[in-house]
Structure formats: C-alpha cells, structure tokens
Amino acid sequence: MKMKSRVEKTYIYGILIFFSLLFLAPLFWMVTTSLKSPEELYLFPPKWIPSSLHFENFKEAWISQPFTQFLKNSLTVTILATLGQIVSSALVAYGFARFTFKGRDFLFMVLLATMMIPWEVTMIPLYMEFNFLGWINTLKPLIVPAWFGAPFYIFLMRQFIMGIPKELDEAARIDGANSFQIFYKIYLPLMKPILILVGVFSMLNCWNDYLGPLVFLNDQSKYTLTLGLAQFKGMFGVDMEGIMAITFLISIPPLILFFAAQRYIVDDVSKSGVKG
Template structure:
C-alpha cells in the first residue's frame, strides 16, 4: 500500500514537473534572449536554440575570433562587418555563412541600459505607478462604500440595483468603447490620465461584488452593538467594518493594481503623448519602432514582468484567497 502511494506520488510529481517546465520555459527564454548579443539572437538555421547566452570571443587587439570552415583558427582582420579573413597573411573574401564565431558563455547586459535609454523608462514607470496608485485608492474607497450599502444597510431597491451591478459585469467593453471615447472627448479628458483614473472613483462592479461578499460574512451583532453605542453609519463603516475587512480590501487593491499595471486598450486609446505613456504602451511602441532589436525588447519585457512576479510572491496568500473567494461564491 505504502509502495503504491509512493509510486503514485512520483508519477504525479513527474507530470506536474513536466507541465511546469512548459509553463516556465517562455519566461526562461525571455530572460535568456534579453542577455544575448544581437548577433547571437537568431540561431543559424538547423541549429538548436541557445539557452545559455554566449558571446563572441575577441583577441587582445579586440578582433573577433572566428572559425573559417576549411581553415580553422583563421581570424577576422576587422572587428566590424567587413568579412575579410586573413589566410596565411593573405586577405580573402568569404560569405558570412562560411564563418562561425568562436564563443563562450557570457551575458550581454548592455541590452538593459539600451532599453532603458530608448524607452524613457523612469517616466513611463512614474506614469504607470501614478495611474495604478490613484486607481487603487479610488477603487478601494468607492467600492467599499458601495459594498457597505449593498450588504449592511436595508433599503428598498437595493437588491434590484445589485442585480444591475452583476449584469454590468457581463457587459462587453466593446459596447461602451465608442460612446465613452466621445464622452471623454466632450469632457476634454482625452490626452490625459483622467479617463483612466476618474471612473475608478465611481466604483467597479467586480470589486463591489467581491467586497459585498466579504462584508456579508461579518456578524450583524457588531453593527448593532456599535449603533447602540451611538455610532453613525459612517462611524460603523470606518470603525467596525473596515478594520475587519483588511484582507478583502488588500485583495481588491492587489487585483486592481495588477490589472492597471497591465492595462493596454484604454491607455492605447486615451494617452496621446509619449510623456504620458505607461509601461505597457511604451513596450508596445518600442516593439513596433525597434522591430529588429529583440535583445532590448526582451530586456524591457523582463523589467516589466519581474516586479509583478515579485509582488505576486510577496502576496501569494492574499491572492489565492481572493481568487477563491470570487470563484466559489460566483
């Protein structure tokens, strides 16, 4: 029996490990490419992909060492693109495909500074963080207020309105895309952060729903006791509900932060100046402007991805709890 269990475990581990590899390989590839020199990014046809970045080797005079097929060990006369080979002191023109650079394991860190310089990284980061933080603040304040009303105050029409909240969750954004653009244009908000931030202060159905589910679980007696003590509704909200709901609020804040960090369509439509670009837009712009520079592009993707991964590791528990909460009660 014990033996059978052990085998079962090993099989499960093997299966899970194999699947994990599939999930993680693209990330590894991204980081690996971000550390490769331009000349080494495209593997020559027929050769396997290079997992550990390699760099060309140079001699003391800074000349690139190459191997010329047929005459091994012949070195390149000039470092740059001129493919002139010295053979026994004689110059020889060769096709680039006939030479193989000599390589060793080495990381091409320069992709990172290059990407930072081209992308105006700090400005984009500042914009992204500004939007994220404002939206998180707006969402947490507005959604908790609204959720409180939906969960802890009895008033006629409440449940009908809550159905509306649930229904708008199903509404595809495509329906309101055009009129919202016209509305923001009319308000003079296009070309600023306002269309991305201000709506967050008016509640977002998903988070209202999430917080309502949580508030429902807080015992009624606590509110009644506070009310007897002469607490106003706002007082109960601030002093009783909010302190007890920190995990749920943290979940909502985290989700919203991640969502905003990655949001693409809205910044794409509403931000018009490169000084306003968020990281996601800047990355896409970079991709279309510097199509051939995969090294810096992957470096930038890594830079955008890593903070999120770190944040996720720090807050894993909150995260999984949050997902579970929405999933089960849905």
C-alpha cells in the same frame, strides 16, 4: 490535520514542483531571451542558457524610448487609481452586502451587467465624452473613473463581507455606533485581506492596461509603460528582444508588491478575528 504522513507530503511537494515548472519554464525563456545576443535568439533546439549574458539589452531597450517618463506616468496612474478603487469599492460593497433596500437586487444586477459590456462599442462614445470634458491626452480618463468603483472589485468585496457574521455589528449598534462608524471601525479592519487583494488586482490591472492609454493618450510624454512596450510592435515588425526585456523589467514592481502583500492576503486572515 497536522499529522501528515510522509507519503502525502511527498505527493503534495511533487505536484507543487511540477506545476511550478509548468508556470516558470516559459518565463525562464522570456528572461534568457532578453539576455541573448541577436545570433543566439533563434537557435533550434533552443538554447536555454545563453553563452554570454547581454545585460546591456535592458539598458538599450530602456533608453530607446523615454521609458523613465513612461514609468512616472504609470506610477501616477496606478497609485491614484488603485487608491480610489479600494476606497470606493469598499464603500459600495458594504452598501450592497449589509443593507436591505428597495431595488437593491435590481441595482446589483445592473452592476454585474456592467462587467459584461464589450469595450469595443463603448470606446468611441466614451472617447467623445472625455473629449467633451477636455480630458483626452490627460491621465484623467485613466484615474477619475476608478474613484467610482469597479464591479469586479465590488462584487469580490461583497462576497467577502457577506461571509462575516452579523452579530458583530449588531453588538456595535447597541453600543450606539452609526453605520459609518461600524463600517470604519469594525468592517474595514476585518476587510484588510480583501482590501489588499483588491489593491494588488487593481494595481496590476492599471499597470498592464493597454487599451485605455492607447485610446485616451496622444502625446508621448503622457504615455504609460505598456504603451511604451507596444512601441516595439509595429504593423510590420516586432522587436522581440525589446519586448522581452521591457516586459521583464516592468513585471518586477508588481511581483515585488505581490510577494510582499501576499501574506497579508492569505496568512493573516485567520488571525484577524474572522471566525468562519
């Protein structure tokens, strides 16, 4: 396993670099577009490196709408919703993975089914419900439902838990621990990678959510970053520099988070004691 031949390594690096280029080239264009002057934007064949870098494009785009306020709202929603998502999804996933109870499989199918509901048709009734609760034009519709778990994350965590050998909790049970103690003391530490993975997904999901904020928020002071971004795209015109600049800026926080979090997701698993 550890004795890789040089040829094999060259192949692996070759493929990795090839795919990296595939994934990065369009993004490179996004970054350079946001730095170009208006005259250079639409040249063909395209200019990969702008002749002068217009960093002021970022500032102009940022102050063209109250993006600092949007950032605050996005942070509020993302942090609170992600927190709720992790806690509730972990509990529910454990419930489905580690217990046998009547109707479990039926309920789990229902849970999976809720992933498939097309939002186009539940959006209006949901709007009615939030309107009835007085939640329209507040951040609550974007935060509160997250505290009741989401099927995608529950399903993901359930698959992970089901891969953990059961001998662990049987030992703990003999020591007199109850289910909640077992969950808290044994499973949560083991679930760290998957908790962080769900955290990253959920955070990105909230951060980039466009539809929820569009439908449930009215006042600009409540807008999130994606709604701010959408304001560069009207019915009759698109401000490409603005979109590229803001997209670049709002991609940075999730990227940093991902870069920092990834080693906990994929590198530490083997050390955390789960033996496959």
